[in-house]
Amino acid sequence: MSVDSIGRVQSPRIIRIGGGIALEVAEVLSQLGLSRPLIVTDKNLMTLGHVATVTDVLDSAGLSWRVFDQVVEDPTDRCVDDGLAVLRSGDFDCIIGLGGGSPMDAAKAISFMSVNPGHVRDYKAPRQIDRCGPPVILIPTTGGTGSELTRWCVITDTAQPEKYNLSGLACVATAALIDWTFTTTKPLRITADTAVDSMTHAIEAYVSRKAFAYTDAFALAAMSAIARHVRTACKQPDNADARAALMLAASQAGMAFSNASVALVHGMSRPIGAHFHVAHGLSNAMLLPAVTEFSIGSSQARYATCARVMGWADDNDTDAFACDSLVQQLKTLNADLKVPRVGELGHKATQEMFTLMAAQALASGSPQNNPRIPTENEIVQLYGQVW
Numbered sequence: 001m002s003v004d005s006i007g008r009v010q011s012p013r014i015i016r017i018g019g020g021i022a023l024e025v026a027e028v029l030s031q032l033g034l035s036r037p038l039i040v041t042d043k044n045l046m047t048l049g050h051v052a053t054v055t056d057v058l059d060s061a062g063l064s065w066r067v068f069d070q071v072v073e074d075p076t077d078r079c080v081d082d083g084l085a086v087l088r089s090g091d092f093d094c095i096i097g098l099g100g101g102s103p104m105d106a107a108k109a110i111s112f113m114s115v116n117p118g119h120v121r122d123y124k125a126p127r128q129i130d131r132c133g134p135p136v137i138l139i140p141t142t143g144g145t146g147s148e149l150t151r152w153c154v155i156t157d158t159a160q161p162e163k164y165n166l167s168g169l170a171c172v173a174t175a176a177l178i179d180w181t182f183t184t185t186k187p188l189r190i191t192a193d194t195a196v197d198s199m200t201h202a203i204e205a206y207v208s209r210k211a212f213a214y215t216d217a218f219a220l221a222a223m224s225a226i227a228r229h230v231r232t233a234c235k236q237p238d239n240a241d242a243r244a245a246l247m248l249a250a251s252q253a254g255m256a257f258s259n260a261s262v263a264l265v266h267g268m269s270r271p272i273g274a275h276f277h278v279a280h281g282l283s284n285a286m287l288l289p290a291v292t293e294f295s296i297g298s299s300q301a302r303y304a305t306c307a308r309v310m311g312w313a314d315d316n317d318t319d320a321f322a323c324d325s326l327v328q329q330l331k332t333l334n335a336d337l338k339v340p341r342v343g344e345l346g347h348k349a350t351q352e353m354f355t356l357m358a359a360q361a362l363a364s365g366s367p368q369n370n371p372r373i374p375t376e377n378e379i380v381q382l383y384g385q386v387w
């Protein structure tokens with residue numbers, strides 16, 4: 001691909017990165033002329049003390065705040081409505097989303113739904129939501145989704161099992177404070193799943209039909225770091241180098257896929273999350289080797305580059321060898337991270353369910369960015385393969 005490739009990027013106005021940087025939250029609010037935040041988070045982060053880390057800083061700066069901690073994993077439209085009611089009940093001038101992708105996405109949706117009429121599902125992508133609500137300041141604690149830097153938001157519908165993408169300027173945070181120190185409390189399963197989520201973002205952004213030179217740089221840097229540090233972070237939860245590298249990589253992968261898009265893995269992953277409540281990163285991991293094997297022949301040189309930057313092939317190896325190595329190493333990584341098959345979690349799916357999920361995957365638009373664009377029937381077969 002030429003470095004002259006055309007691309008369009010949306011990103012936050014302020015990005016601060018590093019261990020302890022979340023302690024600058026009051027300073028960032030002041031820079032933006034803000035002083036009355038609603039903090040959107042989940043109960044677990046309250047219990048872990050991560051919310052107090054932020055509210056202590058706000059207290060020291062003499063700022064008033066309130067917490068909405070009712071965000072559930074894979075945040076629902078109801079959760080957005082509840083948060084919106086809290087926002088409207090007070091005199092807030094901004095929203096701080098503190099947590100993994102779930103609280104950060106809920107924060108985005110609460111913000112834009114406060115100025116856009118109707119139900120959140122009315123704004124499903126490909127519609128672009130450009131009318132922005134109150135400024136959103138995001139502080140990630142999982143280092144997986146990269147939502148702090150993306151123009152995407154994912155909400156789960158309660159009327160029917162569906163997870164949909166929302167997109168546009170209104171889904172871009174005003175500021176992101178990317179502080180890896182929160183991530184040392186992640187248990188092994190969440191560490192593994194969120195790392196594979198960001199690895200999937202990086203690989204899919206790099207092989208996406210919408211990739212361009214700017215996103216390539218972020219994607220390659222991210223996948224290289226994730227491949228090198230994921231096992232260490234799982235074995236040594238307090239390893240600062242590994243945690244810092246994975247947090248940075250998650251944000252870089254977010255920047256890459258936000259602007260280059262994800263592809264077939266994410267397209268197929270969302271219906272698994274919506275129907276069976278499998279954690280987002282885990283369902284990506286279940287799909288990644290099989291979908292890579294399915295797609296690899298359509299973008300051999302790019303997949304070979306992925307293998308090389310991840311240290312799974314050498315410059316001297318042929319692209320064919322590097323591609324084989326990529327698939328093998330992704331399978332080995334899944335085995336090391338104890339990623340089960342979907343069926344091993346006890347989830348049963350009929351052929352009819354596979355067909356519904358394949359239609360939902362295609363409707364999301366993500367599979368159309370894949371190097372090999374699948375038919376509905378091929379997606380059904382891939383679901384069968386990973387189940």
Ligand SMILES: NC(=O)c1ccc[n+]([C@@H]2O[C@H](COP(=O)([O-])OP(=O)(O)OC[C@H]3O[C@@H](n4cnc5c(N)ncnc54)[C@H](O)[C@@H]3O)[C@@H](O)[C@H]2O)c1
Nearest residue numbers: 044074100101102141142145147150152153154182185186
């Ligand atoms: N907006 C985007 O660009 C984007 C991209 C990818 C995924 N997503 C969405 O993000 C959601 C998944 O987010 P996620 O994977 O970050 O998980 P999550 O936010 O759902 O959190 C998973 C669990 O991890 C816990 N947790 C969070 N931080 C922790 C910490 N530091 N220590 C211990 N536990 C911690 C949470 O309390 C929760 O129980 C899904 O809905 C997914 O579809 C959004």
Ligand SMILES: [Fe+2]
Nearest residue numbers: 145197201280
């Ligand atoms: Fe993801």
